[in-house]
Amino acid sequence: MQPLVYGIGRASAQVMAEPGEQPKRYDNRNVKQLYLRHTLLVAEVIIAFEIACRGRSDLKFVSEQDLLASGTDAGDFRSWTVDIQRKGKRKSVGVVPDYVFALEATRTRERILFFVEADRSTMPVTRHSLNKSSLLRKLLAYEATWQQGVHRDRFGCDRFRMLTVTTSEKRIDSAVAACGELTRGRGIFLFTDAKALQSSASVLSHQWRNATGGTESISV
Secondary structure: OOOOOOOOOHHHHHHHOOOOOOOOOOOHHHOOHHHHHHHHHHHHHHHHHHHHHOOOOOEEEEOHHHHHHOOOOHHHOOOEEEEEEEOOEEEEEEEOOOEEEEEEEOOOOOEEEEEEEEOOOOOOOOOOOOOOOOHHHHHHHHHHHHHOOHHHHHHOOOEEEEEEEEOOHHHHHHHHHHHHHOOOOHHHEEEEEHHHHHHOOOOOOOOEEEOOOOEEOOOO
C-alpha cells in the first residue's frame, strides 16, 4: 500500500493564517510526481535527523527556522552565487540547497552546518560545459562555497557538510568518481541512497560514503 500525502487546502490555509493576514493560496492540482517525490525525500532526511537528536542531551537539531531566528539574513539564507572553474573555464553559478540545518554540541555550542541535496538522478553526472546543470557542477559549487567562506559569512559556522541522498549505489559510485575532479574540499561531501538511509537504525550512526569512496558516520 502506498503512503498517502495530504496537501493544504483553502480551509486549512485560512486556519493557518495570522490575524489580518491574507491566506496563502495552495493549488495542489498542479503538483507533479517528480516534484512530490523530491519534496518527500528531503522531508524524510530532515525528519530522520530530528528524530535522531531527540532524547540526546549532547546534541541539538537546529532547523532552518531556528537558524533564521538566530539572526541569519533571510534574503541570503538559501541562495548565493559562487565562481567555479573547470578545465580552464570559469562560470558564476547559483547555489540553492534543498534544506539547511545545523547540529549543535550542547556542551560547547559548536555547530556544524549541513546542506541537504536530494538527487533523483534526473541530471547528468558530468557535462562538457559548465553552462548546463550537472552533479559535478553542483559539487564544484559547494567546493567553491567552502573555499570562498560563504558558510562563515552567511551562517556564522566554521564547518559544513554537503549531504547528498540519491537513488542507488551506482549513482553514488558516479558521484564519488566525479569528486576526483575536485582540487580541494573533498572532506565536506557525504553520499547515501534513500533505501539504505531508510533501513538504517539512525541517521547519525549510518555509514555515509565520502568523496574518497570510504565510509564514515556523522559526528559533531
